[in-house]
Amino acid sequence: MNSVPEFSSAEDDQTDAGGQKIDLGLLWSQVKGKIWLPFLVAILCGVTTLLLTKYFIKDSWKANTIIIRHQKNMSSQADIPYLYLQIDFNTIMQTILVRDHLLRVIERLELSLTPEDLYKNIIISRGNRSDIINITAIWHQPDMAVKMSDTVSAVFLESYSSVQNSAAQKVNTYFLNELSTSRKALIAAQQAESDFRQKHKLLSFDNQMASNYQKIQTLEIKYIESQVATDEKRAKLKATIAKLTTIPKEIPLETLVAGAALNRINGLRENLQLLKLKYTSQNPKVMAMEQKIATLQINSDNTSVTSQVSTKIYGQNPLYLELELEMIHYEFDLYVSDQSLAGYRLGIDNTKDSLQRLSALRQEHQRHQDKMIEYRHLVSTLEGRVTDSKLALESNISDFEIIENALPPKYPERSYRKFIAIAAGILGFTVSALLLIARVLYDPRVKTRDDLDSTHLIGVLPDKDTVEEYHYYSAFQGLFSNLEQLRSESENQSKLITLSSTHEHEGKSTIANALTDIYLRQGKRVLYIESVEEGDNVDEAVLNPFIYGKESRWQPLNIADGIDHAYFVYDQDIYLNYLDKASFDVTINTISQDYDVVIWELFPAQRHLQLYSVINNSPAAILLIAKSLFTRKDNLNRVSKYLNKKNIKPIGIILTQVPKDIYHA
Missing domain, CATH: 3.40.50.300 (P-loop containing nucleotide triphosphate hydrolases)
Incomplete structure (x- = not known):
């Protein structure tokens, strides 16, 4: 098998020192192709450091507010409306940045800071004169630095004044709370009165009641006039009915010679066609003509006569028909008149009910107005009390005063960002150049x-x-x-x-x-x-x-x-x-x-x-x-x-x- 361990173990830790014996020419030949690296590292370090310092080291702006302490003449025998407390100047300086003051400053400026953070950005110092206090705020925006300095000064003056105004302040606070409560009650009463009006759709009680009275008068006049006209129509109807009882319903219309009836019917039919062209089928003239033709036709069918026999034709009495139509007209008018009378009576009753409802609403509305008047009077009284307490507070002023508010700074404090960036670039260049040279000098690889x-x-x-x-x-x-x-x-x-x-x-x-x-x-x-x-x-x-x-x-x-x-x-x-x-x-x-x-x-x-x-x-x-x-x-x-x-x-x-x-x- 492969015996790699034998080869690898042969003098593994031995290193030839000849790699360090290198002349400058050879060193330059191996470094010059990478000489841009230190410059690149220097630029990157400088730019990165500048950006980081731009982000982490923000510009600091200083704004200064000057407060002076006036010397009060306490030898006057006049009645003084406040109790003057003689407090040591150094003690006063120590109370400017107490936690309660800082919390009030944070609340007013709506800062997302803790009192400890704000404390680090405020400097309290004594001026060249013993009666001067300098309040300096340091912040990343010039406008906010001005606001912080002025607000700290204002809070200090308020707090210092409150020491001498504790009793008056309590009275003022009480009346302010009562005034706030009364105003809320007044607003609630006004809203209730407005809701009452909107709910019942009320604009003016006097106008609405006058309108209802006028409406009742008009309806009663119309009711009387309609009742008189109805009585007249009822009398005419009775007279028409009496006439109908004395007049025959049918009378002989004419005597016709046999054979001439058919010609008469044809002539009447031609007249009927002309009437239909002029009137509708429900017209009385058309209906009378149709009835007449029907009667002649019946008589012609039921009677057999010779040319020497005459025939009498009967039909509706025109006068009877006219009186009958007049009776129908009077009956309809009487029906309409009765309905009108009922409508007038209903309108009169409804209007009277509306008057009663308006009277009840008027009483309830008056209760709302009385409550509003009561709260207005209470608010007016409390406003006077608050004004009196404010006058007392203003008369009890402190002996400190702002003689110069903070001005927006023109230039930020020195941040040394550019110097830090340049130093970082030089450091990056030096370190990278040394590393590059050291890598060549101590490189264990073959070079020559x-x-x-x-x-x-x-x-x-x-x-x-x-x-x-x-x-x-x-x-x-x-x-x-x-x-x-x-x-x-x-x-x-x-x-x-x-x-x-x-x-x-x-x-x-x-x-x-x-x-x-x-x-x-x-x-x-x-x-x-x-x-x-x-x-x-x-x-x-x-x-x-x-x-x-x-x-x-x-x-x-x-x-x-x-x-x-x-x-x-x-x-x-x-x-x-x-x-x-x-x-x-x-x-x-x-x-x-x-x-x-x-x-x-x-x-x-x-x-x-x-x-x-x-x-x-x-x-x-x-x-x-x-x-x-x-x-x-x-x-x-x-x-x-x-x-x-x-x-x-x-x-x-x-x-x-x-x-x-x-x-x-």
Whole structure:
């Protein structure tokens, strides 16, 4: 199995001190590409600090209110309406910022502060004269600083005056409370009176009652007039009924000669058509004509006469019909008159009820008005009491007075934000620059060839993408020359060149391909062995069975003239099978017989230390270790010492991918 612990434990804590021996040119070559970092850090630190100080260190504005204490003449014999208390000046200064005063200031200004916070922002000092008090407020807005200073002063004066006005203040407070209660009661009474009016829809009692009286008078007049007209209509109806009893209902209308009745009926029908065009079917004339035609038709059907016999035709008496219609008219008028009389009587009764209701409402409304008058009188009396108590309070003034209110400050107090930001930028630049230099000085990675075992270093290759092409190939020619010298100095003129690295992507594949190309240009036959993972699906030209003795023959892939390709797969079997050094030496000699050079791109040593040691301990092998710049030098030095300990020689170290600036430095 993989023996990684053996490799990792070899002098793990040993660190080469050569990394600190670096000249200024090399230091500048590694720092100049990152010199913008300290400036960027300085700008970021400065801007961030400025923004933070802008947020956390707000501008402070000072506003000052000046209070003076007047000297009162207490030698006067006049009656003084207050009790004057002589209090020490220093004692007064100590009472300005008591908790009760601060709470009143916070309430008036609607501040979201505690008394302790407000206390820290108020400064009380004594002026040059002993009679002056300076009240200074410090806040983040100039207007609020002015308000705080003036409010603290006003609260102090009020509080100081209240000491001398305790009795008058209590009286004033009592009357104020009573006045407030009375005003509320007055408002409630006014609201009740207004609600009463709205509920009963009252505008003016006098107008509404006068209107109802006028309405009753009008209705009674109309009632009398309607009753007189009704009596007249009733008399006419009786006369009409009497006439109807004396008049026959039917009378002979005419005498017709037989044969002429039909002509008469036809003529009447023509007249009927004309009447229908002029009147409706309910018109009396139309109805009389229809009745007349019907009578003639009946008489014509029931009577057989000769041309010499005459016939009498009977029909409704027109006078009877007229009187009958007149009777119906009088009856209808009497009905209408009776209804009108009933309506007038109902209106009179309703109006009288309304008058009674208005009278009751008027009495109730008067009670509301009496209550309003009572509360108005009480409020007026209490207002006088409050005015008297206020006069007493104003007459009992203190001996302190504000002689100068606070003025809005023009400039804020010095906050030193810019100095803090500049200092933070300088600090950020210094720290980041020192860290950058220290990282280069104490960087444990390879920076120059001096950081490696110089006895095994055979070449330094620059980064092909950063230098001119001729620089790269010139360096590679030097590497190839050193490699050939190393081969010539070996005992058996080594044909096997193994390429390894401690990590992936160290450039060993690039070196292997370049070496293969050079040997091919020299006309030599080359075998290129590539180490691959098990999952790369390689089925042809696999050396594993031949190397481990499981097969006696192997067949490489011929990819071009003079070069063959083979694969070594590091799979699970290489950890389960043991490779003997003697058998491997025989196997590699057999493989090398057909080639001038065998280039084997090995797996990292950590994958399988025993197999790695067996391959590179072969007399025919030359181990080349590729190492890129800026990888840890202690790792490579440990590998070199480990291989020396295992007597794996010769060893060549190739430093690859060196940046242009460092390569030329």
